[in-house]
Amino acid sequence: MFCRDCGGPQGQEGHPGGKEKGAVIRSGAAGSGVDHWESCCTNPCSRVTPKEIAEAYIREQDYYSNGIGHYIECREGYDQLLDMESFGGKIRDTEGEFRGAEFRDAETGLMFAYDYKNKFTLRVWGTTFKPALYRELKRLKVKLVERTEATALLTVETGGKKRGIGAIGMNVRTGRLYVFPAKSTILTMSRPARVWLFNPGPGGALRVSAAPEHWQRARHGL
Ligand SMILES: Cc1cc2nc3c(=O)[nH]c(=O)nc-3n(C[C@H](O)[C@H](O)[C@H](O)COP(=O)(O)OP(=O)(O)OC[C@H]3O[C@@H](n4cnc5c(N)ncnc54)[C@H](O)[C@@H]3O)c2cc1C
Structure with missing residues (x-):
């Protein structure tokens, strides 16, 4: 999951940050290396x-x-x-x-x-890719919150329209809950899968519960 404007390094405003339930350096389906x-x-x-x-x-x-x-x-x-x-x-x-x-x-x-x-x-030498991306995120001083699983999206309704205002995340080691306010939130949690892609995550469920109409549009590739 990737939250924009959720508070960057040194408290700078408007700096993007990323939440990841694993460790970014090897997380996700590409973590093992693509060929x-x-x-x-x-x-x-x-x-x-x-x-x-x-x-x-x-x-x-x-x-x-x-x-x-x-x-x-x-x-x-x-x-x-x-x-x-x-x-x-x-x-x-x-x-x-x-x-x-x-x-x-x-x-x-x-x-x-x-x-x-x-x-x-x-x-390609795909095993080099996630470590390279991780180093680049560090170089750009992107704020990373690792081992923190998004458990819900936060929304508010104004004038009959629903708007995302951030997310809740849980540290998968301590169980501590965090609130991440954000002007915009981008979900990049892949899709529910077990057999080939390594992602039993709840990304799809988050989308359905927060904005079912958006889920329908995404399913149809719009
Ligand atoms: C062994 C293997 C070999 C492959 N080889 C190739 C190849 O050669 N070429 C190719 O094009 N593709 C290949 N693929 C497929 C490719 O790796 C994936 O399609 C691609 O990495 C998917 O990227 P993604 O960002 O959508 O998802 P992911 O890389 O899975 O990223 C999703 C991230 O979201 C995190 N996440 C999930 N839920 C939450 C949550 N609730 N809160 C916080 N974080 C969460 C996950 O930990 C993960 O890091 C391969 C896949 C595998 C498994």
Whole structure:
């Protein structure tokens, strides 16, 4: 969960902060490390455009899909990966460990998965990513409240409209409850899952209880 304006370092106003029920350095489904990064249509070796792959995703899902979301993913996927590299994540074979491999580009050291002709999915050293993100959060002095599980969203009704004003969180080790006032709150708690993604968290339930109409919109990708 990510709360904006909930009180940053040195009490600065308007500084974003993050709540995480685990330890940010290895939390979440990506904590164990991913092996490929999809939708890098703008990398220098790609032979496809963001539009082509966004349309392919939409067709693959029988048009029940969020085309705008897919286009953004395809247009910005590689930019996000370069951000990750700038934070210290490893995205290319700098040591030549895979020199000569069919899926390796000699000039850039980038390596590809699945489709060696069109080259829009990159093989990466995903175990380096969460620690790199964590270091970047620290460098930016983002206030982190770790091992604290969001248990409810706070809302207020004014003029017939419901508005989020923060959340309640519980430290999973001490059981202590905290109130986090926030001008805006972004939920990034993934979805309830157990078998593949590591997240039995209550993110979906929080959304349903605080704003069922928003949950319906999110389900339909709007
Ligand atoms: C083994 C494995 C390999 C994978 N390999 C790849 C791959 O190669 N390429 C790829 O694209 N994808 C891969 N994936 C999928 C990818 O990792 C996930 O889709 C992605 O990380 C999901 O990101 P997310 O931010 O939505 O959720 P998450 O990374 O799960 O983040 C949600 C965070 O919210 C926290 N949280 C949940 N509930 C609460 C709460 N109530 N209060 C506070 N915090 C809470 C969780 O602890 C977690 O840190 C893989 C997944 C796994 C498990």
